[in-house]
Amino acid sequence: MVGLLGIEDELGPKRVIHVYEPSLSLNGILVVDNVAAGPSIGGLRMATDVTLSECFRLARAMTLKNAAAGLPHGGGKSVLRADPTLPRAEKEALIRAFAGALRDVEDYIFGPDMGTDEQCMAWVKDEIGRSVGLPREVGGIPLDELGATGLGVARAVEAALPYVDFELAGARVAIQGFGAVGMHAARFLSEKGALLVAASDSSGATRDDAGLDVTALIEAKRNGQPVRDFADGRAMERDAIIAVPCDIWVPAARPDVIDLSNVDQLDTKLIVQGANIPITLEAEAHLHRKGILSLPDFIANAGGVICAAAEYAGATQQAAFDAIEEKIIQNTEAMMDRVRADQTLPRQAATEMADIRIRRAMDTRRWSIF
Ligand code: NAD
Numbered sequence: 001m002v003g004l005l006g007i008e009d010e011l012g013p014k015r016v017i018h019v020y021e022p023s024l025s026l027n028g029i030l031v032v033d034n035v036a037a038g039p040s041i042g043g044l045r046m047a048t049d050v051t052l053s054e055c056f057r058l059a060r061a062m063t064l065k066n067a068a069a070g071l072p073h074g075g076g077k078s079v080l081r082a083d084p085t086l087p088r089a090e091k092e093a094l095i096r097a098f099a100g101a102l103r104d105v106e107d108y109i110f111g112p113d114m115g116t117d118e119q120c121m122a123w124v125k126d127e128i129g130r131s132v133g134l135p136r137e138v139g140g141i142p143l144d145e146l147g148a149t150g151l152g153v154a155r156a157v158e159a160a161l162p163y164v165d166f167e168l169a170g171a172r173v174a175i176q177g178f179g180a181v182g183m184h185a186a187r188f189l190s191e192k193g194a195l196l197v198a199a200s201d202s203s204g205a206t207r208d209d210a211g212l213d214v215t216a217l218i219e220a221k222r223n224g225q226p227v228r229d230f231a232d233g234r235a236m237e238r239d240a241i242i243a244v245p246c247d248i249w250v251p252a253a254r255p256d257v258i259d260l261s262n263v264d265q266l267d268t269k270l271i272v273q274g275a276n277i278p279i280t281l282e283a284e285a286h287l288h289r290k291g292i293l294s295l296p297d298f299i300a301n302a303g304g305v306i307c308a309a310a311e312y313a314g315a316t317q318q319a320a321f322d323a324i325e326e327k328i329i330q331n332t333e334a335m336m337d338r339v340r341a342d343q344t345l346p347r348q349a350a351t352e353m354a355d356i357r358i359r360r361a362m363d364t365r366r367w368s369i370f
Pocket of ligand 1: 143149178179180182200203238253255302
């Protein structure tokens with residue numbers, strides 16, 4: 001069947017809504033992709049260049065991520081075409097108006113994404129009562145402050161250890177993007193004896209082959225210091241982090257940072273994708289051929305959405321963190337079993353796992369994607 005929008009397939013999208021009100025400069029889109037497993041969860045992205053196709057791709061990525069994580073939620077995403085650095089009152093008015101327009105779309109639960117944060121989610125909750133990633137004061141579990149995604153990244157590494165030839169104690173770790181995901185991944189890995197040998201942020205990098213003091217580096221970064229100014233490390237150019245010899249390389253910054261032009265600079269044994277799509281598909285296949293294991297984003301960085309789903313269900317912080325550990329370890333192990341049995345790429349194995357779960361959920365419904 002050729003779709004009306006040109007993006008439809010057997011999984012979705014179930015619903016695409018354009019919200020447009022020129023008098024408010026309100027121009028947004030919601031894509032609810034697939035809700036067979038339950039109401040969709042996905043972030044609200046605010047940026048001046050967002051598009052329908054980006055919104056759809058992100059919604060589909062959430063369908064796969066939520067299914068792979070075994071959550072009772074489908075995937076959706078919303079985008080607002082606006083400057084995320086608008087004055088607070090204008091941003092609040094826009095987000096409230098957008099949420100209000102989507103009040104009746106009960107199978108979409110708002111979450112934070114690029115350009116939005118927990119404060120924005122509090123406005124959405126106040127407006128329509130349906131959002132995750134909330135401030136603690138209104139029932140939230142502050143996942144970035146606590147390091148939900150970083151915890152999952154670290155546990156994915158532990159689950160993958162039987163497939164690599166090193167121990168975590170003493171393993172050298174390099175982290176690209178020492179932000180919410182990267183710093184907590186460093187913290188949880190160092191708690192298990194790994195050494196952080198290099199870290200970068202948008203303005204530079206720092207390195208110490210004997211191991212950086214993770215607690216001190218986090219403290220310095222939280223005080224607004226770029227990592228390259230860290231007194232106990234050796235400053236480097238930002239992208240020099242790619243070639244740092246290490247056992248575990250964690251991209252936790254931006255999409256598409258590794259492609260065929262720089263993939264051979266990597267000098268590592270295991271890659272754990274903290275960021276979304278940090279490595280192009282061609283570069284991922286190239287790594288696989290070279291025998292370098294790369295754990296895909298939607299398995300390794302699902303800690304944030306697992307935490308958000310737990311928050312939505314009213315679970316405690318402890319229960320949320322237990323769920324992250326359990327689900328990410330199980331999923332990484334199940335994915336690696338498939339990789340070994342089928343000699344396939346980890347991303348392919350993970351996508352097949354998610355696809356099976358989505359189709360089983362669809363089989364339980366009267367209408368396949370409703
Ligand atoms: P963040 O803004 O807290 O941190 C990002 C860090 O990356 C910052 O320190 C920034 O300076 C640095 N950075 C930006 N460009 C860089 C570059 N080219 N080279 C090196 N460093 C660079 O963001 P975050 O919440 O840690 O998210 C990081 C990535 O992980 C994003 O792609 C995000 O979409 C993804 N992600 C985040 C979560 C989460 O729970 N926060 C969950 C899943 C995926």
